[in-house]
Amino acid sequence: MERAVPRFSDHALNEILTAIRAQLARSPCAEVVVPHPDRSRGSVPGRRLDGDGAPFIHRPLVAWCDLAERLECRLAVPQPAGEGFVLLTFERLPGTQPWPPGPAEAESKYGAESGFQQLRKLEDPRFLLDYLEALERAAPPPGARVLSLGVNAGEELAAFGLLDPVLAAGLTFVGIDHAASALELARARWPEPRHRFIEADLASLDALELGRFELILALNVMQSPDLDDRALLRTLVQRSVSPGGALVLALPNSRYRGGELLYGARTKNVRQPELSLLVKDIAFYRKYLQQHRFRVNVTGKYQLFVMAKRA
Numbered sequence: 001m002e003r004a005v006p007r008f009s010d011h012a013l014n015e016i017l018t019a020i021r022a023q024l025a026r027s028p029c030a031e032v033v034v035p036h037p038d039r040s041r042g043s044v045p046g047r048r049l050d051g052d053g054a055p056f057i058h059r060p061l062v063a064w065c066d067l068a069e070r071l072e073c074r075l076a077v078p079q080p081a082g083e084g085f086v087l088l089t090f091e092r093l094p095g096t097q098p099w100p101p102g103p104a105e106a107e108s109k110y111g112a113e114s115g116f117q118q119l120r121k122l123e124d125p126r127f128l129l130d131y132l133e134a135l136e137r138a139a140p141p142p143g144a145r146v147l148s149l150g151v152n153a154g155e156e157l158a159a160f161g162l163l164d165p166v167l168a169a170g171l172t173f174v175g176i177d178h179a180a181s182a183l184e185l186a187r188a189r190w191p192e193p194r195h196r197f198i199e200a201d202l203a204s205l206d207a208l209e210l211g212r213f214e215l216i217l218a219l220n221v222m223q224s225p226d227l228d229d230r231a232l233l234r235t236l237v238q239r240s241v242s243p244g245g246a247l248v249l250a251l252p253n254s255r256y257r258g259g260e261l262l263y264g265a266r267t268k269n270v271r272q273p274e275l276s277l278l279v280k281d282i283a284f285y286r287k288y289l290q291q292h293r294f295r296v297n298v299t300g301k302y303q304l305f306v307m308a309k310r311a
Contacts (some may be wrong), residue, residue, distance in 0.1 A: 005087065067090075070264060072257045127302070133299065134305040140215040146160075149218040252267055295308065
């Protein structure tokens, strides 16, 4: 005998949440029928409305997406469930696993054959739009030298062509990473002489004697466990960025579960996002950069961008 799907109209969110959690406790998915999110477009979330004598509470689709994410579920595409209602299915995501999957060694974890290569950041609008805005604010001049730390396969360099193809064609790039096979992918993708890719440890950046750059990118490398981010930032500011140059730092505020990107940095034994370390690091970067006459902007959500341009 099939279990009836709970149906809600003007019920409080906590009642719906209780029903979903009860189902998830005994099954890998939960189903509820709720008012159609488009039924009252333009109304504020949680507003109680009258639907021809049948009251209901308006909740937009993004509210249900947020609820699914917070419950660590995947929200399936809503299905019709009678006039003015939809069926929502919350699918519980698999248990915690490291990302990228695989051995801890740098080459195996980030190399050409690793799970890391499945990621396409520029296909994620949450990353792409914030990254493009940070590059636009950085405003590298024509012919600028660009240094990318932790460049891996070089996907992030394609954003310059999306922003301004004419500008991108005149830039010179230097990319540094410790995954040799990933760098081979980068060299195949960017074979022009103005692209140079170096296998090296970021801790020995000084020894490379690369000179100064109008723009430096450090996307998801500053919090690497084997890296002294404070020392690296001091090196970049004092020896690597040119007068009037800019830095774009990105720090992850998310993690993957079952192919889904979930908001918030996490620590062991804490169910909700724990942002204290992330906030502490960004506060240090911002203060240090401002002390060295940089204008600093912090933007983003799932990925936090620190864009600093020297006055």
